[in-house]
Amino acid sequence: MSIAPSGPPRTSWPGRFRILASILSLAFAGGVLAQPIVVSAASSLTESFEELAEMFEARNEGVRVDLNLAGSSTLAAQIVQGAPVSVFASANEAQMNVVAEAGLIEGDPSVFARNRLVVITPPGSPVRAVDDLADEGVTLVLAGPEVPVGAYARAALSAMDAVYGEGFERGALANVVSEEPNVRLVAAKIELGEADAAIVYATDALAVQGVEAIRIEDEANVLASYPVAVLADGPHPAVAQAFLTWVLSPEAQAVLASYGFEIVD
Amino acid sequence: MIGRSPGSLVEAAEAAQRRRRRRAWPPALLVGSALVLVTFLALPVGVLLLRAIQPDAVASLALPVAAEALRLSIVTTLISLAVIIVGGTPLAYLLARYEFRGRAVLDAIVDLPVVLPPVVAGVALLLVFGRRGLLGEPLADAGLTVVFTTAAVVLAQVFVASPFYVRALKVGFAAVPRELESAALTDGADQVQAFLRITVPIAFPSFVEGVVLAWARALGEFGATIVFAGSLAGRTRTLPLAIFAALERDLDAAVALSAVLTAVAAVMFLVVRTVSRGRF
Numbered sequence: 001m002s003i004a005p006s007g008p009p010r011t012s013w014p015g016r017f018r019i020l021a022s023i024l025s026l027a028f029a030g031g032v033l034a035q036p037i038v039v040s041a042a043s044s045l046t047e048s049f050e051e052l053a054e055m056f057e058a059r060n061e062g063v064r065v066d067l068n069l070a071g072s073s074t075l076a077a078q079i080v081q082g083a084p085v086s087v088f089a090s091a092n093e094a095q096m097n098v099v100a101e102a103g104l105i106e107g108d109p110s111v112f113a114r115n116r117l118v119v120i121t122p123p124g125s126p127v128r129a130v131d132d133l134a135d136e137g138v139t140l141v142l143a144g145p146e147v148p149v150g151a152y153a154r155a156a157l158s159a160m161d162a163v164y165g166e167g168f169e170r171g172a173l174a175n176v177v178s179e180e181p182n183v184r185l186v187a188a189k190i191e192l193g194e195a196d197a198a199i200v201y202a203t204d205a206l207a208v209q210g211v212e213a214i215r216i217e218d219e220a221n222v223l224a225s226y227p228v229a230v231l232a233d234g235p236h237p238a239v240a241q242a243f244l245t246w247v248l249s250p251e252a253q254a255v256l257a258s259y260g261f262e263i264v265d
Numbered sequence: 266m267i268g269r270s271p272g273s274l275v276e277a278a279e280a281a282q283r284r285r286r287r288r289a290w291p292p293a294l295l296v297g298s299a300l301v302l303v304t305f306l307a308l309p310v311g312v313l314l315l316r317a318i319q320p321d322a323v324a325s326l327a328l329p330v331a332a333e334a335l336r337l338s339i340v341t342t343l344i345s346l347a348v349i350i351v352g353g354t355p356l357a358y359l360l361a362r363y364e365f366r367g368r369a370v371l372d373a374i375v376d377l378p379v380v381l382p383p384v385v386a387g388v389a390l391l392l393v394f395g396r397r398g399l400l401g402e403p404l405a406d407a408g409l410t411v412v413f414t415t416a417a418v419v420l421a422q423v424f425v426a427s428p429f430y431v432r433a434l435k436v437g438f439a440a441v442p443r444e445l446e447s448a449a450l451t452d453g454a455d456q457v458q459a460f461l462r463i464t465v466p467i468a469f470p471s472f473v474e475g476v477v478l479a480w481a482r483a484l485g486e487f488g489a490t491i492v493f494a495g496s497l498a499g500r501t502r503t504l505p506l507a508i509f510a511a512l513e514r515d516l517d518a519a520v521a522l523s524a525v526l527t528a529v530a531a532v533m534f535l536v537v538r539t540v541s542r543g544r545f
Contacts, residue, residue, distance in 0.1 A: 069511060073512065073513040074512065074513070074516065077512065079515050112396055140415070141495070144510050144513060145497065146510055146513040147513050148509070176493060176497070177413040177497060178413050178494075178495025178496055178497050178501065179495075179496050179497055179498075179510070179515075180491070180495065180496060181491065181496065181506075181509050181513060185491065185492070188492070189495070192388075192391055192395060192397075193395070193397050194391065194395055194396055194398055194412050194413070195413075215421035259436075
């Protein structure tokens with residue numbers, strides 16, 4: 001997909017205008033003539049989508065990707081309120097459904113990645129294993145229950161009752177000192193060493209410096225699905241469709257895997 | 266004991282100030298240009314309030330959540346305001362009335378929290394009061410943690426809001442004519458009497474302005490609080506944090522909570538300004 005900058009006009013313009021026109025067309029080739037699509041992506045996709053967007057731009061001359069990164073529910077609210085968005089990549093199906101039910105997406109959403117939960121701890125934390133989470137005096141940070149990762153973390157804690165014994169969930173929830181509005185703030189609390197443990201996505205554990213990740217057993221873990229869709233009235237639908245196809249391509253999937261996502265077969 | 270009543274001096278100054286504010290109709294051009302900004306400021310707030318009184322929004326307003334967050338917001342902002350007044354009044358007087366080396370530096374220090382993005386202010390507070398912070402580490406050794414407590418909410422509010430109080434009150438102190446104070450002193454008043462009967466009454470409108478600005482800033486405080494104090498219902502989740510949490514779930518609930526915040530602030534502004542106008 002490439003838009004060639006319009007060359008100097010062949011009409012009988014005086015020479016200096018032809019020069020001016022060609023200078024202008026060069027100057028604006030990357031700006032006005034570029035086709036900017038707006039991709040609204042969940043916060044947990046920050047680094048991976050920055051790389052995917054850059055690769056997409058490099059492969060398609062004259063195309064620009066503007067990333068709009070925030071919590072999935074904020075992104076969904078923006079779209080429903082009429083924000084001009086080309087592609088929506090959500091961290092959960094509930095928020096994609098909000099947009100779908102408003103009749104704003106083109107076709108069906110496709111799941112392009114999955115994410116697992118892990119426990120992260122700062123150096124020197126009293127939490128050495130998942131079953132330490134319910135110990136008395138441990139400080140635990142979660143995302144709020146209204147945030148996808150917060151809901152998943154609570155589902156995982158509830159599943160841990162079966163693994164670590166009755167009362168584990170209650171004990172762990174009693175240790176919660178903060179319910180953060182997004183996963184990056186949860187991870188930041190551990191990065192700064194302010195709490196003993198947090199539950200975040202595997203991808204965040206990879207993105208944050210100086211924290212230790214503790215695996216959560218499969219029977220207590222939750223697999224988050226990330227759906228992506230092209231929006232019906234967004235800018236440059238053809239480019240948007242090409243971006244969606246790119247995200248599902250094997251090459252893009254390899255990039256996602258390098259950030260800790262589980263790829264979709 | 267005092268020959269001439271300092272009260273009469275104050276009345277003269279007050280009357281001069283009143284004369285500056287005219288009662289006549291302002292020119293149409295002035296009104297017209299003022300209306301542009303007023304409309305821009307009022308429209309979003311008005312639409313927000315209108316949307317909040319829709320049945321949907323009222324139904325989605327989880328009352329216990331709103332009440333809990335509102336209570337925490339009012340308690341913490343009032344404590345913050347008390348701290349700001351106690352600490353800020355001497356500072357404002359010092360800056361307004363004394364010439365000394367390093368005054369410009371002191372002025373700049375007071376202004377800095379205003380330009381600092383609140384989230385950065387939160388990180389800075391963590392670096393001081395966090396578990397591994399400058400003061401936080403010795404405090405933690407003594408068994409005192411600040412982060413994730415209501416005290417952290419107050420510290421965040423004091424940090425971001427006190428510059429507004431000090432700024433406003435400084436202007437008020439600077440506007441008190443020194444001749445009035447010296448007149449009171451020559452008439453036999455002591456320093457404390459001169460301060461209480463001359464300086465305080467004349468600076469009072471600026472004090473009210475400072476209180477209103479600082480309190481409003483503390484009430485709306487979000488970024489520093491979420492980073493420094495976290496968000497837990499009943500302990501650190503003030504109204505702005507509850508609004509942000511509600512936004513993740515339900516736009517209508519967030520709008521309804523925002524309307525509560527706006528209404529509380531509007532009532533407080535009107536009451537404080539009306540009462541203070543009748544005061545002197």
